[in-house]
Amino acid sequence: MQTVLSIAVDALAYGMVLFVISIGLSVTMGLMRVVNLAHGAFAMIGGYFASYAVRDLGLGYAAGILIAIVGTVIIAIPVERFLYRRIYGAPQLTQVLMTIGITFCVIGITNFTFGPTLKTVPLPAMLQGSVDLGFRSIATHRIFVIICGFAVAAGLWFLIERTNFGIKLRATIDNAAMTAALGVRTELVYAVSFAVAIALAAFGGVIGAELLPLEPYYALRYMVTFLVVVSVGGAGSIPGALIACLLLGAIDTTGRYLAPEYGEFFFYLAVILIVTLFPRGLVGRMK
Amino acid sequence: MKKLFAAAVALVALSGAAYADTIKIGVIGPFSGPFALQGKNFKAGIDAWFALNGNKVGSDEIQIVYRDVPQADPARSKALAQELVVREGVQYLAGFYFTPDAMAATALLQQGNVPMVVMNAATSAIITSSPLVVRTSFTTWQTTTPIAKVAKEQGVTKAITLVSDYGPGIDAENAFKAAFEKEGGKVVETIRMPLSTNDFAPLMQRVKDSGAEGLFTFLPSGPPTLAFVKAYNDNGLKTRGVKFYATGDLTQESDLPALGDAALGLQTTYHYAVSHDSPENKTFVAAAEKAIGNPTELSFPAVGAFDGMYVISKMIEATGGKQDAKKAVEAVKGLSWTSPRGPVSIDPDSRHITENIYLREVSKDANGKYYNKEVRTFEKQGDPGLGFVKK
Amino acid sequence: MAVSMDQSLTAPSLVKRLADSGLIGVFAIVLAGAMGYLLMPNNLALLTQIVAVALLVLSIDLVTGYCGVATLGHAALFGAGAYGAGIAAVHFGITDPVAMTAVGLLAGALAGLVSGLVILRAHGLAQLVLSIAVIHLFHEAANKASGWTGGSDGLSAIMPNAFFGLFEFDLWGRTAYVYGVVLLGLVFILLQILVRSPFGMLARGVRQDQIRIAAMGASSHAVLLRMYVISGAVAGIGGALSAISTQVVGLDSLSFTLSAEALVMLVLGGTGSLYGAMIGTVVFMLFEDTLSAANPFHWLTVVGALLIAVVLFAPKGLYGTAVALADRFRRRPA
Numbered sequence A: 001m002q003t004v005l006s007i008a009v010d011a012l013a014y015g016m017v018l019f020v021i022s023i024g025l026s027v028t029m030g031l032m033r034v035v036n037l038a039h040g041a042f043a044m045i046g047g048y049f050a051s052y053a054v055r056d057l058g059l060g061y062a063a064g065i066l067i068a069i070v071g072t073v074i075i076a077i078p079v080e081r082f083l084y085r086r087i088y089g090a091p092q093l094t095q096v097l098m099t100i101g102i103t104f105c106v107i108g109i110t111n112f113t114f115g116p117t118l119k120t121v122p123l124p125a126m127l128q129g130s131v132d133l134g135f136r137s138i139a140t141h142r143i144f145v146i147i148c149g150f151a152v153a154a155g156l157w158f159l160i161e162r163t164n165f166g167i168k169l170r171a172t173i174d175n176a177a178m179t180a181a182l183g184v185r186t187e188l189v190y191a192v193s194f195a196v197a198i199a200l201a202a203f204g205g206v207i208g209a210e211l212l213p214l215e216p217y218y219a220l221r222y223m224v225t226f227l228v229v230v231s232v233g234g235a236g237s238i239p240g241a242l243i244a245c246l247l248l249g250a251i252d253t254t255g256r257y258l259a260p261e262y263g264e265f266f267f268y269l270a271v272i273l274i275v276t277l278f279p280r281g282l283v284g285r286m287k
Numbered sequence B: 001m002k003k004l005f006a007a008a009v010a011l012v013a014l015s016g017a018a019y020a021d022t023i024k025i026g027v028i029g030p031f032s033g034p035f036a037l038q039g040k041n042f043k044a045g046i047d048a049w050f051a052l053n054g055n056k057v058g059s060d061e062i063q064i065v066y067r068d069v070p071q072a073d074p075a076r077s078k079a080l081a082q083e084l085v086v087r088e089g090v091q092y093l094a095g096f097y098f099t100p101d102a103m104a105a106t107a108l109l110q111q112g113n114v115p116m117v118v119m120n121a122a123t124s125a126i127i128t129s130s131p132l133v134v135r136t137s138f139t140t141w142q143t144t145t146p147i148a149k150v151a152k153e154q155g156v157t158k159a160i161t162l163v164s165d166y167g168p169g170i171d172a173e174n175a176f177k178a179a180f181e182k183e184g185g186k187v188v189e190t191i192r193m194p195l196s197t198n199d200f201a202p203l204m205q206r207v208k209d210s211g212a213e214g215l216f217t218f219l220p221s222g223p224p225t226l227a228f229v230k231a232y233n234d235n236g237l238k239t240r241g242v243k244f245y246a247t248g249d250l251t252q253e254s255d256l257p258a259l260g261d262a263a264l265g266l267q268t269t270y271h272y273a274v275s276h277d278s279p280e281n282k283t284f285v286a287a288a289e290k291a292i293g294n295p296t297e298l299s300f301p302a303v304g305a306f307d308g309m310y311v312i313s314k315m316i317e318a319t320g321g322k323q324d325a326k327k328a329v330e331a332v333k334g335l336s337w338t339s340p341r342g343p344v345s346i347d348p349d350s351r352h353i354t355e356n357i358y359l360r361e362v363s364k365d366a367n368g369k370y371y372n373k374e375v376r377t378f379e380k381q382g383d384p385g386l387g388f389v390k391k
Numbered sequence C: 001m002a003v004s005m006d007q008s009l010t011a012p013s014l015v016k017r018l019a020d021s022g023l024i025g026v027f028a029i030v031l032a033g034a035m036g037y038l039l040m041p042n043n044l045a046l047l048t049q050i051v052a053v054a055l056l057v058l059s060i061d062l063v064t065g066y067c068g069v070a071t072l073g074h075a076a077l078f079g080a081g082a083y084g085a086g087i088a089a090v091h092f093g094i095t096d097p098v099a100m101t102a103v104g105l106l107a108g109a110l111a112g113l114v115s116g117l118v119i120l121r122a123h124g125l126a127q128l129v130l131s132i133a134v135i136h137l138f139h140e141a142a143n144k145a146s147g148w149t150g151g152s153d154g155l156s157a158i159m160p161n162a163f164f165g166l167f168e169f170d171l172w173g174r175t176a177y178v179y180g181v182v183l184l185g186l187v188f189i190l191l192q193i194l195v196r197s198p199f200g201m202l203a204r205g206v207r208q209d210q211i212r213i214a215a216m217g218a219s220s221h222a223v224l225l226r227m228y229v230i231s232g233a234v235a236g237i238g239g240a241l242s243a244i245s246t247q248v249v250g251l252d253s254l255s256f257t258l259s260a261e262a263l264v265m266l267v268l269g270g271t272g273s274l275y276g277a278m279i280g281t282v283v284f285m286l287f288e289d290t291l292s293a294a295n296p297f298h299w300l301t302v303v304g305a306l307l308i309a310v311v312l313f314a315p316k317g318l319y320g321t322a323v324a325l326a327d328r329f330r331r332r333p334a
Helices: A002-031 A039-056 A061-082 A092-114 A140-162 A164-174 A176-181 A186-207 A223-233 A238-258 A260-277 B002-016 B033-053 B074-088 B099-112 B124-129 B140-153 B167-182 B201-210 B223-234 B253-263 B279-292 B301-319 B325-332 B384-388 C002-021 C023-039 C041-064 C075-092 C097-119 C124-144 C174-196 C198-208 C210-215 C220-246 C256-269 C274-294 C299-313 C317-331
Strands: A130-132 A137-139 B022-029 B060-068 B092-095 B116-118 B133-135 B158-164 B186-193 B214-218 B243-247 B267-270 B336-339 B342-346 B353-364 B370-381
Touching (some): A002 A140, A002 B201, A039 A061, A039 A092, A061 A186, A092 C256, A137 B223, A164 A176, A176 A186, A223 C124, A260 C124, B022 B033, B060 B301, B060 C274, B074 B092, B074 C041, B099 B116, B099 B124, B099 B133, B099 B325, B116 B301, B124 B133, B124 B384, B140 B243, B140 B267, B140 B353, B140 B370, B158 B167, B158 B201, B186 B201, B201 B223, B223 B253, B267 B370, B301 B325, B301 B336, C041 C075, C041 C174, C041 C256, C041 C274, C075 C124, C075 C256, C097 C124, C198 C220, C210 C220, C256 C299, C274 C317, C299 C317
Parallel strands (some): B022 B060, B022 B092, B092 B116, B116 B133, B158 B186, B243 B267
Antiparallel strands (some): A130 A137, B267 B353, B353 B370
């Protein structure tokens, strides 16, 4: 029993890390219909910003997160304006080509500027160490990530379902031409959604850095994981992504505990099963 | 299409224009991609050698031709090796971070009349695949075996191994098991984990459940080591007194700043620590740090490359700059010298390097810099893995 | 009026007929092959590798370009061919290069059947993810079966016999190269016939409108699956060629990286055309090789920039955009 509980805690923590990093991708893929393989690259840029701010400039962790988000979004604005705007509505394969190109560039530039070593975002004393849960101990930082995950999920859900902007966004997705005719500046809606997605990526990159360490190849290394999570959950669905992350986290963690040697088999067989049963994702919203 | 071909040809003509009595050395390694750091260290080691010894051996000038194989990719490695030998006319092949890349290229050596100096790839069997291979790095068996002894002496009788599920990891598992059981200990469980593992918490749970007193692990240098060490600390294994043993891959110097306090006290065995205390190493480290630019990036592949260059220079001396692979390899058999890592020699039978293996402990120096502190020396270790190579 | 119409019909149709029959393509392959041999005689290993990968990219084109299946796991078919040929040589003593190729073809076709059965169960993004799962499962299986495959150390000591007992697979790689070009030419002719056949038309139909195909009484799933098997055979030949020429097979031949890279090459050249597939491969690999030799440390950035530039300036891929441009030129003076 204790073991089961212990695995459940690990699964929850791992799932939430996945969620925070991949939810931005779910927004770009589901709401904006862009297969954004450069998502990891933006998460990485965020991480580097935070690492620079906290480790080299000695700023606080919260300031680091803020700088990461603002900095990454500032970098992303021209990228959106000149590159992404050209591929909205383009065939998926074209989007793949473009975003892989962007990822390669980001990896190359990061490697050139910051070198290939691992970068960390030092944690504040509050988040260091571990907490005793009675039956086991868990890193304080992981509890922080779990809370962040739920906060992000709630915030996004509110933004999309309950605000004026959310209404415009949903309308733009359903019928951009009609929405524009009604006087909504769809370009702006796209730009803002893109910025939100990038901000989420950067945020995830920073707080997930304990588990997915920052280095130039980060941008490609975890891309597959993000892509799997998003499509299992159903691109564009926040509850879907949440359930997918928890489910995949549970499968992965259990597999790794029971039969680590076959962990990879476990995980991908489960993915095949889920995707075959729910081809539109667990909570599909795509038509 | 045609233009592209023409451009390519023009480029070939330009780069192929060789000077008289210039000896070319082809170096294959991961210079971009996820292992770019290790390739960078190859280059730093080679540049350090040039800085200290000049780029001439006798009257011959040495020129390095670098080729990039970002990840283990034997087909590409072989194609590049072939191109280096046939088109660039290199007299020596060197580098090789990954075993399959080295294995693929060994098939060319005899025909190309080219010796190969392996500067990293650490599987015992490489040496047996061609008589023209010399290795200046280490094997996983070589660096693993002593730590089993250490574990037993520190009172561990029941150990668990946790290794990455690929060639070197399996080598490490076998080596540890063989050595630990020879010492009279018992390996209660052997676990292999996929290379792509990011979250090690469930595995730590397994370690806890096994009741082992010591944990031996092998992970390739790089990002996962960080999460691994954190998981070891955060899941209460450290406080429970489960002792931690690994090879130096886990605590390579360039990863230490990222690991930080979490790594303090970790015990690893390896052939080289940047902090090794000897005049030879001080000179080497000064030159290599300058070559690499950022001192924190300096790590073990640099010393393999540095010594590789030494071996090649001896080969060039012995052959008078003429291309004669057999003579070149013959000349360095039994060669012994003082490397930055300590006294070393090339074993005449295996053509592998005999070296000291050090037990190190991650410590913090007066300036707050983390380093691998050498606490014990296992002298003149050969490669115990050779006996296990399938014939 | 009638005369001019006649002319406009017959003049292009002669060229078109030549193109249709694939003669031009074969001619181009032979010419490019010969040029490669003459211009880069010292780098045949690279050229052979390009030919092998070109077969993989052609095979992706069959399912992606012609049938609209999205896949990031096609290296499974290539790797199956490579390991098939390699295992046949190392464990069963089948060292005749042609026989090894045949084994590779069969192994590739089988892998095509297996992955087709899985991947064709979904569409769009879900399909992409299934293909990713497939390639990881193949990769992991090969890693586990290290007794057969050599695991991560690679399957080495593959020693193909001399061709007809005369032409050895040596350091200069001439034999492997010529063999590769011949294979590519043969495959190209067969594929050209295939894509123009009623079956090929049906496949295009499936891409455009599945419902209509179903209404016609054809099963789109069966068409796609058959195409997958054929595609597997083509990729398998490429894998076998790679195993024969490099004499080593590594886990990278079953990797996600190779799958993605090959897909990038296809999109770069232009999907839905055999020429596009081949041009994309040649351009990408020569570009990559030249760049990474010129600067082994920072070439990736430039490759990335190339991909971005292609999307911006040649959105249909190099070949597709060239054809579109040529069309526009032809129409304007008339």
